[in-house]
Structure formats: C-alpha cells, structure tokens
Amino acid sequence: MKEFKLIAFDMDGTLLNSKGLISERVQAALDKAIDHGKTVIICTGRSYRELMDYDDRELKRIRYYVCENGALVYDSFEKKIISAVHIPEKLVRTILDLADREDVMVYLASEGQNMINRKDGERMEDFHAERYKDIELRSAILKEDVIGSYREHPVPVEKMNLYSATYKLRDTFYERLKDLPLSIVFAEETGLEIMPCGVSKASGFLDLCRHLKIPTQETIAVGDSDNDVEFLKAAGFGIAMENARPCVKEISDAQTADNDHDGCAKVIEQYLLK
Secondary structure, rough: OOOOOEEEEEEHHOOOOOOOOOOHHHHHHHHHHHOOOOOOEEEOOOOOOHHHHHHHHOOOOOEEEHHHHEEEEEEEOEEEEEOOOOOHHHHHHHHHHHHHOOEEEEEEEEOOEEEEEEHHHHHHHHHHOOOHHHHHHHHHHHOOOHHHEEEEEEEOOOOEEEEEHHHHHHHHHHHOOOOOOEEEEEEEEEEEEEEEOOOOOHHHHHHHHHHHOOOOEEEEEEOHHHHHHHHHHOOOEEEEEOOOHHHHHHOOOOOOOOOOEEEEEEHHHHHHHO
C-alpha cells in the first residue's frame, strides 16, 4: 500500500461521535499520527469560531483547518487566515431578500466568525438543527436582526446557511437559488449551505494541499455527508463512515466503522500508519 502523508477529517458525524465528542481512542490515534510526522487537518462546514470547544484541547496539535465548506483556510498556530473566498455582496442581498420574513434561520460566516439571530438560536429545534444549538449560542455573534444588520453594515461573507422550518421551504429556496453563480449543498434535515461559486470542501482542501506542497495522491479524506462527496473524490483515498449517507458510500474507496465506534481511529491505524 502507498504511503500517505496527510489525512483530512470532517468533524460532525465523522471525527465527533453522536455526543459531539472526540473519543479517547480517536484522540490517541490523532496524537500518534502527528507523532509519526503525518499531517492531520480538519475539513468542516463549521466556521473557525465554531471549533472553539476543541481548538485548545483535543485539536490543539492540529494546525490547519479548512472551514466553511472550503471558503476559508485557517492556520491555528499562527492565528491567521491563509485564504478566504467571499460571496459577492449583491448575491448576499439577493439571498437575504428571499429569506426575509420566511420561517428560516439565517446564518452568516464572516472572516471565521458566525452570526445568527438570537431568537432563532434559541429555537434551533424548529429548524431541525438542534444538535448545533449549544455551540451556536456560545460561539455566534447573536443579533436581534441579522438581515437588517447586514443591510446597514455589509461585511465580507464566506458562507451562508438557510435552516428552513420545512422541507417544502428548503426546496423552494433551492429552486430559486440554484441557477445563481453559487455553490449550494443540502445540510442537516432542511438546510442549505451556500458558498461562493466554485467553492467546496474539495476546493479548500486542494488549496491547502498546494500550500503544504503535498500531492493529493498522498492524502486520505474521511467524511459522512453530502458536502463531503467532492472532498473524498479529490483526495488520493476517500473513506466513508459507516454512518455516512448513501451518496458518500457510493463514491468512497473504502468504509470504516461509524462515528460511535472509533471509525476515524481505525482509519489511522489501518491506512495511515500501516
């Protein structure tokens, strides 16, 4: 088997178990990989700020993060943004106009910081995203009117999420946005993740590989959800979690155990350090 130099993990549903934790076995495997000179990176839909619970503990030895589905690449040791791609202001306004007065939670990510309405964060269960409620209320800039705030004081936006109350509303948003120059993927039960045109976890991952001068054929990617498909295909070897969506398993080179049975540790042991 070829020697791999880099391994990239999705966070939710992959590196994190169903309790939102990194297990002891997975943590030990991450440390062992780093001790053996391997590069370990995170490739997530989260903003950098949403990694605050892990950055100075479980992930403190991991330097590079591909955040916001590839729109922002961050160096956690230097505390600086390596690269960022922004949604044009005109398109941000178009999306906000569409969402205004609808039963939807609007999420903006700007320079690694997430922003939401306070009242929406307090009822995330209504948008089928309850598992993020705690982290959003602690990490986000909580606004009284995130749409109005942007309209008055536009900020650079790398990524937007629309968490709809219903599948029908999510599908309506998608139909109205799909022909615009944007990258859009489904998220959670009724959400859409919206990035600049051409941006995905795969594009951010490839940018970081170039930055690190590591050939993609010497990389492993591990994920579970829709936004991981192109990311796994871009790596030299793509591995799906047992709990992954069918579309991820279909394109993967291999599968590992689920996120509650140390699947990521098994990947490190079987493929990275073999």
